[in-house]
Amino acid sequence: MTKLIAAMKEPGFSWPICHEANAGKPGHETFDDCPAGTTAGYSSQGDNGWRGEPDQCIKKVDVCRSPSQRGSEAGLKGTVISRSFGDRGDSCIEQIATPRPRRADPYFFDIPNDQGVKQRFWFNLSH
Known part of the structure; x- marks a missing residue:
């Protein structure tokens, strides 16, 4: 995670995407409902x-x-x-x-499950 966070600060950083998982780019929502x-x-x-x-x-x-x-x-x-x-x-x-x-975990990926229904997985880059 430390290497990823450092790379994100570099000019031209592009988030790595796993096309096989059909996840796309991560999302970000600062606030909870x-x-x-x-x-x-x-x-x-x-x-x-x-x-x-x-x-x-x-x-x-x-x-x-x-x-x-x-x-x-x-x-x-x-x-x-x-x-x-x-x-x-x-x-x-x-x-x-x-x-x-x-939100404690403001970043997310929407990843399709076995039935193709997207599930949201939250994470935090601070810890």
């Missing part, structure tokens, strides 16, 4: 739109309800990124952002 009830979003916007991968998990919370009505949403930690209130004052929605979890 957001928890249920949240959606992926961005922490900042650049000059030409969004940059990079979505790095936040966004949850919409109705802050007009009492904490007991909000259940697990009560005491949710994160950064409030927006609030909207209905025309009649009957909606109090906050969008709360928390950092998206990072």
Whole structure:
């Protein structure tokens, strides 16, 4: 692995591909999926739109309800990124952002099994 990582830093490096395995080039996904009830979003916007991968998990919370009505949403930690209130004052929605979890193994290969169905194999080049 040490030799591979060193070779990756050289100009013109091309990932070795095993055509017999029909695996292709490796993929990379920095972030894991957001928890249920949240959606992926961005922490900042650049000059030409969004940059990079979505790095936040966004949850919409109705802050007009009492904490007991909000259940697990009560005491949710994160950064409030927006609030909207209905025309009649009957909606109090906050969008709360928390950092998206990072994958321990961010690289992967999709390799077909005996039935030809691709399976994803995750790995890490850091250890």
